[in-house]
Amino acid sequence: MLEAVAQNLVFGILLGALYGLAAVGIAMVFGVTKFLNVAHGELLMFGGYACYWLFNLLDLDPFLSLPLTILFLLLIGVILYQLLFVRMVKLPEEEKIKNTMLIGFGLTLILQNTALLLWTADDRGITTSYSGAAFTLLGVRFPYVRVVGLVISLVCLFALQQFLRRTYTGKAIRATVEDWEAASLVGIDIHKVYLISFLLGTALAGVAGALVSVSYSVEPSMGMHWTLKSLIVMVLGGVGNFMGTFVGGILLGATESATAFLIGGNYRQVVGLVLFLLILIFRPQGLFGTKER
C-alpha cells in the first residue's frame, strides 16, 4: 500500500517536472513581453514530433537530438514572431494580452490541423532500446527516461537562471521586465529583448515536447491540454519566479496522481483546474509570488 502511494507520487512528480518546464516557457514569454501565447502547447507538440521523426527516420537518439529539436523550434519561433507577434509589441498591455491570445487561438487551429494532416491522429511515442529500463529504490520504480527528463528540465532551468543573471542580454531582459520604458531609455533594444524572450519560450516548449515524446506520447490535439497545464502552473507559481513556477509544476503533477489514486483517473484533469481557480481567486499572485507593487 505504502509502496503504491510512493510509486504514484514519484510518477506524478516526474510528469510534473515536464509541466513545470512547459510552464516556465510560457511564463518566460508572458513575463517579459506580455504576449499570452496560447499556442504554446502546439509548439510543444511540434517539439515532440520533431524528436519523434529524428528518431524514427534518422535513428537519432532522442536525448542527443535535443539541439536539433531546439533548432527546429527556434526556426518556427522566428517565423511566428516576425510574421505575427512583432505587430503586437507597441500595443498597450491589456490589448497586447488580448490580441496575442486571439492570435494564439488562430495558431492553435493552424498548427493542430497541420499536424493532423501531416502525421495523422495516431498517438506516437519513442521506444528506444532503454525505454523500459528502470532502477528500483525502496521498492519504487524509477524509469531511466523519465529521470533523465527531470534532470534535463533542471539543467534547462539552471541554464536559464544563469543566463538571466550573468549575461548582458539576460540582464537586459530583466531590466525590460522591471520597466521597459526606462530600459529603452538606457539603450536596451526592446525588440531584440522581446524576440529573444519569445525564442527562449519556444525553445523550452521544444525541449518539453521532446521529453514528452520520449516518456509518454504525442498526438496532434495534445496542445490545448498542455497549454492549460502550463497556464495553471504559471498561475500556481506566480509570474516572474521561474523556480516557483517549476515547483508549481511538480506540485500539480503530484496532486494529479494523488487524485487519480484516491478518486479515480477520470478526474485527474479536474483537480488541477479546481486548484487553479481557487488560487486565481484567493491568491492571484501565485503560491510563491509576492504581491504586486
Next chain:
Amino acid sequence: MRSLQIIFIVLLIIILACLPMVIEKDSTINLVILIFLYIILASSWNILGGYTGQTSLGHAAFFGMGALATRLLWTRGFPILPSILAGGLLAVVFALLIGAPAFRLKGVYFAIGTLALAQILNVTVGNVLPEIAALPVEELTAYQLMPRYYLFLGLTIIVVGGAYALVNSRFGLGMMAVREQEEAAESLGVSALQHKLLALGISAFFTGLAGGAFAYYHVSYYFQFTFTPVWSLDMLTMVYIGGTGTILGPIIGAVFFVVLKEFLVLNVGEYHLIIFGVLFVLVVLFLPGGIVSAWKKIRDAFIRRAKLDGNKLSRR
C-alpha cells in the same frame, strides 16, 4: 431606428418565415437552422464579450447546461418550451454562481478562469454521463423539421431583439461604460460588478436557450459534446470576424462563419480548419473591428470621394 430599417427587418422575417414553404430540400433547411443557432450563440456571447468587454472562453458551459437540462426534462415527458426555459434558467443559476468569484479576476485571468470552469464541467459531464443522448423511439418517429425551424427562428428574433433593446437601454450604456474604463464608470456611480453580473446572466440565459433548442433539434449526440471548448471558441471567432460590440457584427459573423465553413468543407475538406485559423489571425491583425468595420471603412471612403468630386464640381 429609421422606418426604412423597420420595414426591411419585418420583410426579412416574413421571408424567413415563408422559407420552408418554398424550399423542399431538408439539407438547406438544416443549413439555415445552423445559421440561426450560430447567430443566437454569437449574439449572446457578444452581450458579455463585445458590449461589456469581458472575454469569456467558457460559454460552452452555459450551452451545455441548457442542452443537458432540456434534453433530460424533455425526454422524460415535459413539454418542450418549458424544458428549454428551464435549460436557460439553469445556465443563469450556474453563471451567477461562478460569476461572483470569476469577476474578481481581471482581463486575461477572467478568460482563462472561465475556460478552466468550462473544462471542469466538460470532464465531469463526460465522466458522469458518458453515454449518447439518443431520442426515445416515439420521439424519433414523431420527429419533424418544421417546429425546429420555427423554434430557432423565434429564438433568433428574441435574442437579437433582446440584445438590441438591452444595449439601447440605460443599462446597456452602463455596460459599455464598464467596458471602456471600469474606474471611470465606477466614479460616475455605475456599479461594475452589478453590470457585469447582469450582462453575464443575460448572456448565459440566451446561450442556455440555444443549448435547449439544440437538444430539441439534434437526434443523437454525446452529452459531453455540448460542453466541449470548441463552442466557446466558435462564438468568440464569429463575433470577432463580424465585429465586436455591434448588433450586426455577430449576425454577419455567424452567416459568414457557417456558409464559409460549409463551402470550405465541401471544397477543400481537411484543410478547412487551417484556412479558418489563417482567416481569424488575419482579421485580428488587420481588421480589429471585423467585417462591419470594413464595410464602414469602404462606405466612408466612398462618401469622401463623392464629397471630393462634389467639391471639384462646385469649384468649377
